[in-house]
Amino acid sequence: MRHPTVMRTVLRTLLAMLLALPLAAFGGEALPFSELSMSEPQRQFSETQECVQPEEEMRRNHMEYILHQRDETVHKGIRTRVYALEECINCHATRVEETGEYVRADDPRHFCAACHTYASVKIDCFQCHADVPVRESTLNTGNNSVPKDEIHGLAAELQQMLAAEGKP
Amino acid sequence: MKLALHYREIEGKSTGFWVLLGGLGLLIGLAMGSVLHMEHAGHHVTGMNNQIVWGLPHVFAIFLIVAASGALNVASIGTVFGKSLYKPLARLSGLLAIALLLGGLIVLVLDLGHPDRLIIAMTYYNFKSIFAWNIILYNGFLALTIVYIWFMMERKMNRYYRTAGFFAFIWRLVLTTGTGSIFGFLVARETYDAALLAPMFVIMSFSFGLAAFILVLMAAYNWTQRPLGDLILFRLKNLLGVFVASVLYFVVVYHLTNLYATEHHDVERFILLEGGIFTGLFWIVQIGLGSLLPLAMLYHPTIGKSRPAIATAAALVIIGGFAQLYVLLIGGQAYPLEMFPGYEVSSSFFDGVIGSYSPSIWEIALGVGGVAISLLIVIIAIRVLRFLPETLEDEVVDPHAAKAS
Amino acid sequence: MSNDVSNQMNTSRRNFLTKAGTTAGAAVVAPGVFLTTPAAAKPADEPVDIERRWGILIDTAKCDDCSDCVTACKIENGWGSANPVEEESSPEQQAQWIRKVGLKNKSTGHVLSLPLMCQHCETAPCVDVCPTGASFKRADGIVLVDKHICIGCRYCMMACPYKARSFIHETITDQKPWAPRGKGTVESCTMCVHRVDEGKIPACVEACKADNHNAMFFGDLNDENSVISQELEKHGGEQVRADLELNTGVRYRGI
Numbered sequence: 001m002r003h004p005t006v007m008r009t010v011l012r013t014l015l016a017m018l019l020a021l022p023l024a025a026f027g028g029e030a031l032p033f034s035e036l037s038m039s040e041p042q043r044q045f046s047e048t049q050e051c052v053q054p055e056e057e058m059r060r061n062h063m064e065y066i067l068h069q070r071d072e073t074v075h076k077g078i079r080t081r082v083y084a085l086e087e088c089i090n091c092h093a094t095r096v097e098e099t100g101e102y103v104r105a106d107d108p109r110h111f112c113a114a115c116h117t118y119a120s121v122k123i124d125c126f127q128c129h130a131d132v133p134v135r136e137s138t139l140n141t142g143n144n145s146v147p148k149d150e151i152h153g154l155a156a157e158l159q160q161m162l163a164a165e166g167k168p
Numbered sequence: 169m170k171l172a173l174h175y176r177e178i179e180g181k182s183t184g185f186w187v188l189l190g191g192l193g194l195l196i197g198l199a200m201g202s203v204l205h206m207e208h209a210g211h212h213v214t215g216m217n218n219q220i221v222w223g224l225p226h227v228f229a230i231f232l233i234v235a236a237s238g239a240l241n242v243a244s245i246g247t248v249f250g251k252s253l254y255k256p257l258a259r260l261s262g263l264l265a266i267a268l269l270l271g272g273l274i275v276l277v278l279d280l281g282h283p284d285r286l287i288i289a290m291t292y293y294n295f296k297s298i299f300a301w302n303i304i305l306y307n308g309f310l311a312l313t314i315v316y317i318w319f320m321m322e323r324k325m326n327r328y329y330r331t332a333g334f335f336a337f338i339w340r341l342v343l344t345t346g347t348g349s350i351f352g353f354l355v356a357r358e359t360y361d362a363a364l365l366a367p368m369f370v371i372m373s374f375s376f377g378l379a380a381f382i383l384v385l386m387a388a389y390n391w392t393q394r395p396l397g398d399l400i401l402f403r404l405k406n407l408l409g410v411f412v413a414s415v416l417y418f419v420v421v422y423h424l425t426n427l428y429a430t431e432h433h434d435v436e437r438f439i440l441l442e443g444g445i446f447t448g449l450f451w452i453v454q455i456g457l458g459s460l461l462p463l464a465m466l467y468h469p470t471i472g473k474s475r476p477a478i479a480t481a482a483a484l485v486i487i488g489g490f491a492q493l494y495v496l497l498i499g500g501q502a503y504p505l506e507m508f509p510g511y512e513v514s515s516s517f518f519d520g521v522i523g524s525y526s527p528s529i530w531e532i533a534l535g536v537g538g539v540a541i542s543l544l545i546v547i548i549a550i551r552v553l554r555f556l557p558e559t560l561e562d563e564v565v566d567p568h569a570a571k572a573s
Numbered sequence: 574m575s576n577d578v579s580n581q582m583n584t585s586r587r588n589f590l591t592k593a594g595t596t597a598g599a600a601v602v603a604p605g606v607f608l609t610t611p612a613a614a615k616p617a618d619e620p621v622d623i624e625r626r627w628g629i630l631i632d633t634a635k636c637d638d639c640s641d642c643v644t645a646c647k648i649e650n651g652w653g654s655a656n657p658v659e660e661e662s663s664p665e666q667q668a669q670w671i672r673k674v675g676l677k678n679k680s681t682g683h684v685l686s687l688p689l690m691c692q693h694c695e696t697a698p699c700v701d702v703c704p705t706g707a708s709f710k711r712a713d714g715i716v717l718v719d720k721h722i723c724i725g726c727r728y729c730m731m732a733c734p735y736k737a738r739s740f741i742h743e744t745i746t747d748q749k750p751w752a753p754r755g756k757g758t759v760e761s762c763t764m765c766v767h768r769v770d771e772g773k774i775p776a777c778v779e780a781c782k783a784d785n786h787n788a789m790f791f792g793d794l795n796d797e798n799s800v801i802s803q804e805l806e807k808h809g810g811e812q813v814r815a816d817l818e819l820n821t822g823v824r825y826r827g828i
Contacts, residue, residue, distance in 0.1 A: 074719050076620035077711060077770045086750040104746075128720050128755030130748045210661070210743035210756045217665035218739050221727040281725015281740060281757030288722050292705040299704035299728050355817055356698060356734035505736055507689075507813050508828065511676040515689070517669045519736065524665070 038114050039094035052082050062088075066125075081139040085129055090137040105131035173256055173564055175321075175554035178392045180547075185391075189547065192540040199537020202530040203278045211281065214531050219523030220501045225279035227493045228535030231376065232272030232542060233306070233347055234369060235489070237340040238377015240265035240313060242404075244340070247333030253403060253566050257385070258333075259555045262317040263546060264381055265340075266310060271542030273306060275534055298349050305343045312336045321554065344370045351496070358435045359500035364425065368418040372489065375411035379485035382408060384546060386479050388556060397562035398473075405478045409466040412485055416459045419492070431509075438503050438522070439495065446499035449491045458488010498525055614772025626695075626714035626822065627764055628794040629778060630801050630810050633687045633827035635788035638673075642688045642789065645780030646671045649765060650752040661743040668739030668754075670762045671777060676828070685827065688777065688789075690762035691716055691737040692813060693822030699729035699738065708759075714794070714822050715764045723758040730759060734814045737761045764822075794822065 044050050051058045053065070069083035081087050092111035094103050103109045105126035108117050112131075116123050125131075179185075206213055216223040243261035246254035277283055293300050316336045319329035348369030354360040382404050389396035423440065426432040439446055462481035471477045502523040507513070513520030550556050557564065615621065647653040652668050659667045671690035677683070693716045699708045700716065707723035710716045718729075718738075730738045738761040745755050751767040754760050765775035773779075774791045781789040792801035804810070810824030 070721060072620075074717065074721070075709065075711065077615075077713070077766065078620055079617045079767070079770050081617070089750070124721075128745070128748065128753035128758070130750045130753075131746075134750050207757075211740065212662040212666050212742035214742075216740075217663065217742075218668070218730070218736075219665060221730040221740060281727070281759070282723070285722070285724045288705055289724050292707075292722050294700075294703050294706040296701050297704045297728070299702060299726065303704065350728075353702075354698075354732055356732055360731075501731070505734060507735065508674075508676055510679055512679055513674060513676060515672045515674040516664075517672040517736065518665060519672075519674055519689075 039092070039109065039111050041091045041111075042093070043091055081137075084139075085125065086134075087137055087139045089130065090133045090139070093133050102132035174558045175259065175556060176558045177552060177554055178388070178550050178556060180551040185547075185551075189544070192544045192547070195533075195540035196537050196544065198533045199278075199540070202533040202537070203283070206279075206530050206534070207283060213528060215525050215527045216531075217523070217525070219518055219521075220498060220525040222497055222501065223279075223525060224494075224498075224527040224531040225275050225534050225538075227490060227497055228538050229272045229276035229279070230347065230497070231490055231493050232268045232275065232538055234344060234373045234493075235376040235380050235486075236265045236268035236272060236373075237309070237344045237347075238373035238375065239268055239381050240336060240340050241374055241377055242381055243316070243333060244337040247330055248337045253400060256557045256560060256565060257381075257400070259317060259320055260385065260388075260550070261381060262313050262320070262336075263549050263555050264384055264542075265377070266313050266317075267542040267545035267549070268377075268380065269306060269310060270545060271538040271540075274541055275538035278534060279531075298346060298353055302343075302346045302350065305339070305346045309336075309339055309343050312339050340373075341370060344373045351500075356505060357500055357503075358426075358432055358506065359439070359496065359503060362422065362425070364418070364422055368415075368422060371411065371414045371418055372492070375408065375415045375485060376489040378404065378408050378411055379482040379489070382482040383479060383486070384543075386475065386482075388550065389560065392556075394556070395559045395561045397560055397565055399562040400560055400565045401475070401478065402473070405466050405472065405481070408482065408485065409463055412459055412463055412466070415492075416455075416463075419454075419459075434506075435503050439499055443499060443502075443522075446495050446502065450495045450499075453491035454488050454495060457484055458491055459485075462488070501525075615770065617770075621711055621713040621770070623712045624795065626794045627769060628693070628714070628792065628801055628822040628824065629764070629775070630790040630804055630824045630826065631687055632788045632790075633685045633825055635786055636685070636687055637786075638686055639784065639786060640673045640688075641780040641784050641786070642777035643671050643673060645776040646690075646762070649749070649768075649776035650754075650763070651747070651749040652754065652760075656747070658745050658747065659741075659743060666740075666742040668741060668760060670739070670760070687825060687828065689735060689737070689813070690777075690823070691764070692735050692819070693762075693764060694819035695822070696819050698732040698734065698817075698819070702728045702732040704728065711766070713769075715766050715769070716761075716822075717763055717766065718759055718761065720753060720755065720758040720760070725757040725759065727759060734817055734819070 041050070045052050053061075058065075065083045066085055066088070069078075069080075069085070072078040072080075073084070094109055094111055095101060096103055096109075105113055105123075108114060110131065112123060112125070214223060240261055242254055243258035243265075245251050246258045277286060277289075280286075282288075289303060293303075295301075312332065313336050316329065316332040319325040319332045345366045348366035351360040352363055352365035382401075385404075386396065386401070388394075423436060426436050439450060441447060443450075462484045465477050465481040465484075466472050468477075502525065504513075504518075504520050504522065507519070643653075647656070647670075650670060652658070652670055671688050674687055674689045676685050676687070693710075693714055695710075695714065697708070697710055697716050700710050703709075704726060705722045705724060707719045707721075708716070708729045709719060725740065727740055730736075730740060738759050740759050741754060741756050743756055748754055752763070765773070765777075768775060778789040778791040781787065790801045790804055792799035794802060794805075796802055797806070805824060808826060810826050811828055812819070812821045812824060813828070
């Protein structure tokens with residue numbers, strides 16, 4: 001009876017092909033997001049850091065920061081600006097080059113939409129929130145003048161929270 | 169004993185069967201289309217507004233949910249109260265209860281402003297909210313009834329089915345009390361703020377649920393050409409008469425209580441005399457067509473024994489039930505809130521004005537779709553599982569009584 | 574309708590407040606000065622606490638047909654005719670956070686006008702009935718909707734005795750960043766919580782003051798030295814539907 005061995009080989013090959021599928025689709029090294037063109041932010045958070053947290057951290061966990069800030073603000077009236085969605089918008093809003101107008105959230109050029117359309121993750125934010133800047137930012141950037149406790153208090157708390165959940 | 173009790177699936181091969189399935193499927197499709205439209209455009213396409221915040225979908229949903237707990241009564245009478253006559257009907261009774269509840273819940277959920285946030289309704293609980301209790305009560309009812317049916321059908325578990333039936337019966341009483349309390353605890357509105365609403369909803373569920381059960385039973389046996397004896401049918405229709413009379417009694421007490429308190433005279437005048445569509449629905453449909461006429465038909469010495477008449481009476485009870493909920497729900501909201509006693513009130517926000525509501529085609533489609541879902545569940549279930557006895561002839565239902573008569 | 578606010582105030586809070594009041598210091602100046610001066614703004618990173626309870630007192634004797642408060646609210650929070658939104662909805666469906674209500678006494682013919690909005694009840698029925706907890710009361714007494722967890726069931730609208738809440742019947746764009754609002758959720762007066770947190774007073778009160786009507790007072794009901802508390806103490810203030818014993822944060826005089 002040779003059938004079991006044949007079957008096993010076939011199964012193994014199939015499994016290997018299945019596992020290789022994502023790699024094949026993205027050419028081995030290139031991961032999906034590398035093909036995305038995303039608009040540059042208006043400013044840099046500090047001399048050494050681009051965003052309110054390192055870029056890698058924000059890519060991975062931006063929603064955790066926004067979610068945390070959302071509950072703090074709505075229920076407790078904490079109105080720090082570092083993780084406020086409005087400041088995300090203020091900095092990351094994209095303008096159409098020709099007209100100078102901001103693109104809206106339903107436009108794939110919108111900073112949030114660019115990635116979220118690509119990844120097919122629906123965002124609920126802009127059903128209620130403004131998707132373009134409305135007023136001047138009140139978040140100090142470009143230097144280290146952001147109040148230390150404002151960043152570190154919340155950020156430290158969040159990082160602890162994320163670490164507890166086993167996220168990097 | 170030649171004729172024993174045997175349950176068997178319906179054949180489900182006839183053209184009529186497929187036409188019925190197709191028709192229900194079409195209604196459900198229309199409902200889903202309406203939901204997509206309502207959710208995409210927003211509720212501005214409905215007849216609902218900031219005065220009438222719960223519209224026709226809620227009338228359908230609450231009717232189905234109330235009827236669901238009532239539909240289980242037939243099983244409870246057999247199991248909990250030991251009336252062996254009703255036992256062959258217990259499986260169908262449990263099935264109909266589940267089907268009606270699911271239909272009602274689907275309508276309720278799809279009329280939310282954010283049906284996409286159903287997961288939030290399941291994960292964020294405010295335990296003081298009667299609505300939140302109801303979410304637990306509905307899920308519990310579904311689970312208990314499924315276990316109850318399983319114990320009835322599975323021979324190994326058969327000895328536990330009385331216990332399951334007992335718990336399902338208690339649960340259904342709590343459930344309808346909860347549904348009634350959704351309105352009964354609303355202190356803000358004159359038409360709702362009454363503890364009487366909870367028991368009234370329980371007795372309404374008896375009536376609407378049994379009416380739905382009788383119709384489904386008669387249709388199922390008629391269309392599959394299985395024998396349905398007079399013994400069981402007449403017993404059910406007499407019981408329906410008792411329930412209809414009880415609902416009528418509660419309605420009378422409810423309005424008399426309101427009429428006694430002078431502060432409620434205005435709202436009573438609105439519902440009973442000057443409310444236009446609501447007054448008409450109350451007197452003509454709820455009281456006349458939905459209560460008095462079926463009572464007369466069910467208890468009439470000759471008409472009461474005619475099957476078409478029994479079916480018509482059951483249908484009238486259902487129509488009357490819809491009217492009752494429409495008057496209570498929509499009428500109760502249409503009557504303006506009394507905030508400044510002794511003053512005439514006016515504002516840009518329709519204070520002091522009778523609210524207007526005309527249901528849109530989308531809301532009608534959604535509500536009807538809910539009923540269709542309930543019926544489709546029943547049909548598919550009796551097609552694939554053994555819910556219906558092959559025959560409900562008098563000798564099968566109750567050999568002794570049949571022999572004696 | 575004649576429940577004086579001072580009778581209903583929670584005593585333990587009151588005692589606490591006496592202490593807090595002394596620290597507030599300079600509060601004992603002429604009333605007019607304080608109309609627009611609430612307690613100092615809290616630091617942005619501190620949560621609100623139960624030491625304060627924000628309230629509004631409306632003197633109907635000073636309130637005429639003007640609707641500056643309503644206009645100010647529309648502009649501040651981005652609803653109604655001041656904004657190009659809710660064009661699909663019928664007037665019955667459009668949101669109204671605050672409205673002017675005209676009253677005419679049926680027996681005497683006496684006419685008065687008052688603004689009506691969320692009354693920010695201490696024991697709010699909308700908070701009780703909300704299945705998800707989206708309808709909630711902040712520690713400082715402001716009743717809000719957390720639209721993130723609002724499923725749009727509208728049970729709070731059924732429960733509210735003041736018809737203070739609106740459901741949004743269509744897609745909304747161009748919201749104010751400080752006043753998010755969107756389709757399928759319920760909303761109402763927030764007592765301009767975003768302004769209050771920054772030490773400012775609600776837009777309606779500010780507008781009323783700006784036009785020298787001075788019919789509205791905003792302040793801390795728990796602080797017995799605040800103008801609103803002193804006004805209530807001196808002249809009383811009634812609750813709409815006082816029979817429900819909701820201990821509202823918004824009080825009226827002359828109803």
